[in-house]
Amino acid sequence: MLQVFNFAFTAMGSPCCVQFCTDSKAQAEAVYQLVLKRIDQLEQRYSRYRDDSLIAEINRRAGSGVSTPIDSETVALLHYAEQCYRESNQLFDVTSGVLRRVWDFKNTGLPGKTEIDAVLPLIGWKKVQWNAQGIYLPQTGMQLDFGGIVKEYAADAVAGLFHRQGIYNGIVELGGDIRVIGPMPDNQGWPIAIRDPRQPDKVIAQFKLASGALASSGDYERFQLIDGIRYSHLLHPKTGWPVTGLQAVSVIAEHCVVAGSVATIAMLKADKGLPWLRKCGAPFLCCQSNGQVFNTLEVVKT
Numbered sequence: 001m002l003q004v005f006n007f008a009f010t011a012m013g014s015p016c017c018v019q020f021c022t023d024s025k026a027q028a029e030a031v032y033q034l035v036l037k038r039i040d041q042l043e044q045r046y047s048r049y050r051d052d053s054l055i056a057e058i059n060r061r062a063g064s065g066v067s068t069p070i071d072s073e074t075v076a077l078l079h080y081a082e083q084c085y086r087e088s089n090q091l092f093d094v095t096s097g098v099l100r101r102v103w104d105f106k107n108t109g110l111p112g113k114t115e116i117d118a119v120l121p122l123i124g125w126k127k128v129q130w131n132a133q134g135i136y137l138p139q140t141g142m143q144l145d146f147g148g149i150v151k152e153y154a155a156d157a158v159a160g161l162f163h164r165q166g167i168y169n170g171i172v173e174l175g176g177d178i179r180v181i182g183p184m185p186d187n188q189g190w191p192i193a194i195r196d197p198r199q200p201d202k203v204i205a206q207f208k209l210a211s212g213a214l215a216s217s218g219d220y221e222r223f224q225l226i227d228g229i230r231y232s233h234l235l236h237p238k239t240g241w242p243v244t245g246l247q248a249v250s251v252i253a254e255h256c257v258v259a260g261s262v263a264t265i266a267m268l269k270a271d272k273g274l275p276w277l278r279k280c281g282a283p284f285l286c287c288q289s290n291g292q293v294f295n296t297l298e299v300v301k302t
Contacts, residue, residue, distance in 0.1 A: 004019055012150070013049070016173060018172050021169035027165075059143045069134050095142060119240060148264050155213065189207075189209045190208060209252070218267065236268065249273065
């Protein structure tokens with residue numbers, strides 16, 4: 001008889017959880033260990049916080065004339081990053097993480113224009129030189145940052161792992177990004193709640209999801225509050241300044257990496273984000289800066 005097993009852990013700097021159905025505790029423990037191993041593998045390769053990661057190696061070689069060898073998984077992620085760059089009109093740019101040098105969201109001061117202007121020339125996906133064999137950042141100081149992709153990609157990777165292990169009912173949550181691999185044992189969807197970006201104790205949407213993924217982006221995750229103004233961690237790659245216009249966006253898609261990038265692109269588009277979401281056609285919830293909420297997630301309610 002199928003039982004629901006629940007495992008909570010921390011990965012990629014976030015609280016995480018997996019729930020899935022199987023008929024034995026031993027199998028559940030074995031699968032859970034495989035989950036931890038797969039997530040750790042991705043973190044080791046793509047974390048910007050690890051000096052021994054592939055991303056760190058690529059960044060260290062920027063401007064050196066030395067290309068870094070890459071494998072097929074990394075090539076696939078680079079292709080996806082390029083697609084996001086095109087679909088976002090160059091706003092979703094995995095070279096823009098270098099702006100963290102001047103924006104420290106633990107501090108209470110704003111960077112100066114001179115500081116920001118000094119970093120902007122290091123940003124630009126079109127400058128990156130890569131093919132199926134290797135990648136090279138041509139300017140010293142350039143950086144590659146998969147932070148806007150890898151957590152969501154990891155949720156999809158865990159879902160694939162579950163399927164390979166013969167598990168078809170479960171839910172993966174990595175820092176609020178969710179991938180559902182099949183309904184609960186009673187064939188109902190898993191309950192999902194979305195909180196108000198300004199009042200975390202208040203739920204603004206509830207529904208059940210039997211398959212697919214949900215990911216969110218917003219100015220509530222990391223920000224600075226200076227003189228009553230909220231400065232988001234989402235930075236415009238052309239200006240170097242935090243984007244404004246939307247508080248939060250949640251999107252449902254078949255894959256978590258797609259839901260996450262759509263939500264992030266909408267945030268980066270600021271005041272044009274809501275019209276763009278409507279054109280995309282994916283179910284979404286969008287909180288504007290004036291507090292108005294637009295919700296099309298009801299179409300997935302079960």
